Amino acid sequence: MLLDGEGWAVDPKVTKQPYFNLRQGEMTAINGIVVHQTASPTLQSTLNSYQSANPNGAHFLIDKDGTLYQTASIRWLLWHVGKLRSRCLVRKVCTPKELKALNPGTWNPSGVHKIESRKKFPDRFPMNADSIGIEIVGNVIDESKDAVFETVTVAQNRSLQWLVAELCRLLSIPAAEIYRHPEISYKKPHEAETAQW
Ligand SMILES: [Zn+2]
Structure with a gap:
């Protein structure tokens, strides 16, 4: 896979299908x-x-049969993460000052996100x-509280694995910085649980 100057994948495995409403910046x-x-x-x-207007969405989309679409340029900022969990809390490395601000005994995703989003990566x-x-x-x-998702298909995981490897190679993203959505945000805990890369 290659990336063109506008942030689109160039490869026969990837179908370019832009959705301009996804672009938030x-x-x-x-x-x-x-x-x-x-x-x-x-x-x-x-x-x-x-x-729809101002949709949530991602840069790539993998169909059940493994077909891979790029719906947004990787130069576009999209809405797909939502409110951030605290990295230092998850990793148990917060400083006393951070702990005081985050107040982990309370349920306050908006407050945590506000603090976290001001921090610099990583x-x-x-x-x-x-x-x-x-x-x-x-x-x-299963729509119950602990919502269960469909199992990711073999073909989907094969495409995911290929795409992740190519993106990591091209953009120097370390394997440790690839996450299932609920790991870093307040989402249904089983989302992408059966995804493998
Ligand atoms: Zn998600």
Whole structure:
């Protein structure tokens, strides 16, 4: 795979299908990759949502059969991460001052996000401003509190593995900076659980 000057993948494995509504700004640094599942049943239902006003969405989308689409340039800042968890809390390395500000005994995602998003990478997790999003088509199959997602297909994981390896190689992203969405944000805990790269 190559990347052209506008941030689009050049490879027969990747179908370029831009959705301009996804663009929320310019992305000038890339420090990580966030792997998602769509919580939507089909490729088309996801693409339909990408045509709404100010949609959430990712740079790449992998269909059930492994077909790989690039829906946004990696130079575009998108909304795909949401509120950040605290990296120092997750890693248990917060300073006393950070702990006091984060107040981990309380449930306050907005407050935590506000503190974290002001930190410089890698003191925080990658966020919308500096991460590539990859969406895997996969719905929630159990809507109970601990929502369970469809299992990522073999073909999807094969495409994901290839894409992640190419992006890491081209953009010098370390393997440690690739995350399942719920690891870094307040999302359904099983999202992308069966994704492998
Ligand atoms: Zn997600």
